[in-house]
Amino acid sequence: MKAIVDIPFARPFIGREEEEAALRVLRSGWLTTGAETIAFEKEFTDFLQNPTLAPHSQLSTLNPQLFCMAVNSATSGLHLALEACGVGRAARRRGDSVLVPSYTFTATAEAACYLGADPVFVDVSPGTFHMDPAALEQAIKRLPPGKAKAVIPVHYGGLPCDMAAIMDIAHHYGLKVIEDAAHAFPSLTGNGVFAGTIGDIGVFSFYATKTITTGEGGMVVCRDEALAGRISIMRSHGIDRTVWNRYSDTKASWYYEVAEAGYKYNLPDLLAAVGRVQLSRAWELLRMREEIAAAYDKAFAGKQQLVLPLTGPGDARHLYPLRLNPQQVKISRDEFISRLKKQGIGVSVHFIPLHIMPYYKKRFSLSANDFPETMNSFLHEISLPIWPGMTMEQVERVIDTVLCSL
Numbered sequence: 401m402k403a404i405v406d407i408p409f410a411r412p413f414i415g416r417e418e419e420e421a422a423l424r425v426l427r428s429g430w431l432t433t434g435a436e437t438i439a440f441e442k443e444f445t446d447f448l449q450n451p452t453l454a455p456h457s458q459l460s461t462l463n464p465q466l467f468c469m470a471v472n473s474a475t476s477g478l479h480l481a482l483e484a485c486g487v488g489r490a491a492r493r494r495g496d497s498v499l500v501p502s503y504t505f506t507a508t509a510e511a512a513c514y515l516g517a518d519p520v521f522v523d524v525s526p527g528t529f530h531m532d533p534a535a536l537e538q539a540i541k542r543l544p545p546g547k548a549k550a551v552i553p554v555h556y557g558g559l560p561c562d563m564a565a566i567m568d569i570a571h572h573y574g575l576k577v578i579e580d581a582a583h584a585f586p587s588l589t590g591n592g593v594f595a596g597t598i599g600d601i602g603v604f605s606f607y608a609t610k611t612i613t614t615g616e617g618g619m620v621v622c623r624d625e626a627l628a629g630r631i632s633i634m635r636s637h638g639i640d641r642t643v644w645n646r647y648s649d650t651k652a653s654w655y656y657e658v659a660e661a662g663y664k665y666n667l668p669d670l671l672a673a674v675g676r677v678q679l680s681r682a683w684e685l686l687r688m689r690e691e692i693a694a695a696y697d698k699a700f701a702g703k704q705q706l707v708l709p710l711t712g713p714g715d716a717r718h719l720y721p722l723r724l725n726p727q728q729v730k731i732s733r734d735e736f737i738s739r740l741k742k743q744g745i746g747v748s749v750h751f752i753p754l755h756i757m758p759y760y761k762k763r764f765s766l767s768a769n770d771f772p773e774t775m776n777s778f779l780h781e782i783s784l785p786i787w788p789g790m791t792m793e794q795v796e797r798v799i800d801t802v803l804c805s806l
């Protein structure tokens with residue numbers, strides 16, 4: 401008999417307002433990038449610049465001016481970000497290096513490959529799931545001088561990385577910092593700055609399972625006007641005048657100039673309209689995830705067999721990455737997952753390290769024990785469901801099943 405998963409690992413929180421927003425666009429006669437996308441970008445900018453709008457915020461100051469550019473995925477956003485930072489650009493240069501954690505989704509590393517650059521993997525620090533700043537520095541030092549161009553820290557699970565340490569190292573070696581903030585919306589750190597707005601460029605994801613969603617989509621954020629200009633142009637075929645501007649400008653609507661061989665990475669209005677509603681719910685959705693995390697923390701605290709996820713200020717709680725304590729648990733992580741699945745509970749593993757994926761393993765001749773802390777994190781991790789809309793009965797069932805399966 402096949403088990404029916406009745407508590408899925410993830411489920412988007414989509415209500416009447418999202419449905420109505422999509423219908424409004426479908427009926428408007430304008431489906432691609434236009435007024436909705438521009439409004440979404442503006443509202444997203446306001447959100448990040450104005451942490452005083454956060455619930456319970458004690459903050460009174462605005463953050464510096466930001467440019468927010470909607471894209472069709474965070475993967476496209478990472479590609480545009482690296483391109484704008486000059487990776488692989490000079491004289492069609494190949495062999496630039498981009499430092500990334502091995503403990504991430506392939507998108508983080510594949511964006512470097514798009515530009516003919518090499519992703520160079522970095523281990524995580526124990527217990528954090530985050531790129532280890534000391535290991536980052538060692539990895540940079542091992543490269544021939546001038547090869548390392550950028551580093552992409554990942555705010556795993558929504559908990560911001562140690563950005564101060566990473567920024568110091570990046571500045572010292574002249575690297576650009578692109579934050580993979582795919583999990584980290586909204587992650588407001590203690591000093592009133594959002595994850596994704598600290599480095600040179602930040603990239604958020606609105607993929608179906610992420611904290612707010614448009615189905616597929618993303619947002620690229622930066623403070624530098626020149627970088628923003630490059631990203632905007634490359635996002636739409638290297639054309640310096642978007643289709644929308646051509647219809648709304650006073651200049652002849654048929655005229656445009658191609659300045660570069662760009663990409664087709666724009667976010668359509670149909671999706672941006674859904675994103676605007678999701679954005680307006682972002683704090684409410686976070687509160688729901690926090691309630692679930694608090695219930696898990698309470699139930700699992702003090703259990704010798706389990707290691708609770710680290711948390712801290714600005715944790716967007718995208719994941720609940722529980723760990724099995726190998727000294728105390730007799731069964732394997734995989735066996736544990738199949739027990740949960742038999743009880744109808746969907747779980748996941750974040751992440752299968754990139755250095756053991758066939759492509760990267762073969763291309764860079766890597767072996768599993770090259771990144772011991774990454775492997776150690778991977779082998780014992782299990783991500784529990786933490787989606788807004790889960791009922792407390794469902795949360796209790798997950799808790800009971802976890803405790804009975806140990």
Ligand SMILES: *Cc1c(COP(=O)(O)O)cnc(C)c1O
Pocket residue numbers: 472473474475476504505507508554580582583604605606607616617618
């Ligand atoms: C989901 C994810 C991405 C890619 O996001 P898309 O919007 O699906 O392209 C990148 N990095 C990390 C860490 C992710 O989890």
